[in-house]
Amino acid sequence: MAYFLGLFGYGPNPSAALVRDGALVAFAEEERFNRIKTAPNSLPLGALLYCLKQAGIGIDDVEAIGFGWDCERYVETMPRFYEEFRAKYPSADNGYNALQEDYLLNLYHPTRIRTDLVQALALRGVHLAPERIGFLPHHLCHAASTYYCSGFAEASVLTLDGSGEEFSTFLWHGRGDRLKELRSVRLPHSLGGFYATFTEFLGFKAYQDEGKLMGLAPYGRHSEALQKKLDEVLPWDHAAGEFQTNPYMRYLGPRTHGRRFTDAFVQLFGRPRLAHQPIEDRHRDLAFNVQWRLEQIGAALVRTVVGLTGSRNLCLAGGVAMNCCMNGKLSSLPEVERIFVQPASADNGIALGAAYALAQRAGVSAFEPFGHAYWGPEFSDAQVEAAIRESKLPYERCRDTIAEAARLLAEGKILGWFQGRMEIGARALGNRSILASPLFADMKDRLNLEVKHREDWRPFCPSLPIEDYRRYFGEGIDSDYMILAYPVRAAEQARVPGVVHVDGTARPQTVRREVNPRFHALLNEFGRLTGHPILINTSFNVQGEPIVCTPPDALRCFGGTGLDALVLNDFILRKPR
């Protein structure tokens, strides 16, 4: 029996994952422990300690430790890459970029990563020899994070990212326990970078709020004029399926308006929107056309990789694979028969891929399918009750929690729902969720106004038992992870307005009895009361904060928002009317 520990840090969304032989044991994001959204510039210390505790082992019991960024490259390869880059793309204003390069060379220097990790762990009583920390290529980790747990014996694998070392994109062939590189795309060309640029330009947070751009897109219209302008930023060869991104639009040249777009970009697209400014039609149209182009290029890459491998099983990973609208479209391509997108496809999944890649290198050849997303900590009734007592809030222990929760939801109450092991990934999947009935026309507005404080144009997602998928969705492949968007049947759209986006699509979570029996039972009980076994399921947090992890986190969120009731295991807390 051998344990493999994957880690990633200092980028967005650090995490840790522990694999025993080929089976996942624990996997969690650091933000849930340090309570800072996406935990930028952090090491995954809380997540690492949790993984060891979950397995009941010490760090010395771990066979290999891998950090999902190839830091050894930052000693020799990356300085040379930056030099060649400067020679290829001369710019009159390179000072800022030179500072950025220096920053990255220092940030990812292997000595720094090893020393910082060893020192931080020593302060927590965990002693680790620095040489035990190995480094793995970022895109290999992305590819491993989806292929090894997909359950496919063979697959076409695409990793679509902002950047990982000097690469943004890889095409892979997964076969048996091997992942073979087929093609790669080097910086400055980057689909993730392209999308992040427009995310920032539209007044959202790059590398965090890309989903807002995606959610805005269906409100806009296709425009040939905008597509022509996008040719300047992201030219692509339709036939060859190859794309480029123009660095003079993104970061070579004066940037007086933002970090990720130059003044030449502003000349082309006009002034950027600031976060507090209203959203206008020009912003909606831009979002639509950016999303459209991403989907076109994604489809071309899928055709290419399937053509190279001959496998119609598709695995996706990388930050761009969090784009569920693109994923839905790719899954519907004639070249694709089956699709797997692991729910932590962004850099939060790097630790998982690192752990799998270490296991594969050590000779593990059989990997268990991912199965579900509940790989975080859980809390016993005794722990939950102790936390509630400390809060001094009135509570009761339910005799029939499912019936009571379903009754409250059917009445139109908004519920905090906390049970079992915490989900990995950006979506709550029924263990750290805020639940509400989608049958009320005003529920979206109430949720936004009273609890989530999100932009009113953003959609909420539905959860439903897998047995009822076809009732609401005419097409598409069921997904347990809210990672694929599909049209809702026209006849059902008006019945469940709370979960249908402006373009008639939704991003569902299908719930299986054998995976999450309590949540499955709740959906069915709600269906028995209302005729519709489908609920709005949004993450248990308020805007700007990570999803809750512990009972005290849930109690804080309950107290600070307009949640009507909170269900923690079998305990229930209600607010006075």
Ligand SMILES: [Fe+2]
């Ligand atoms: Fe990445």
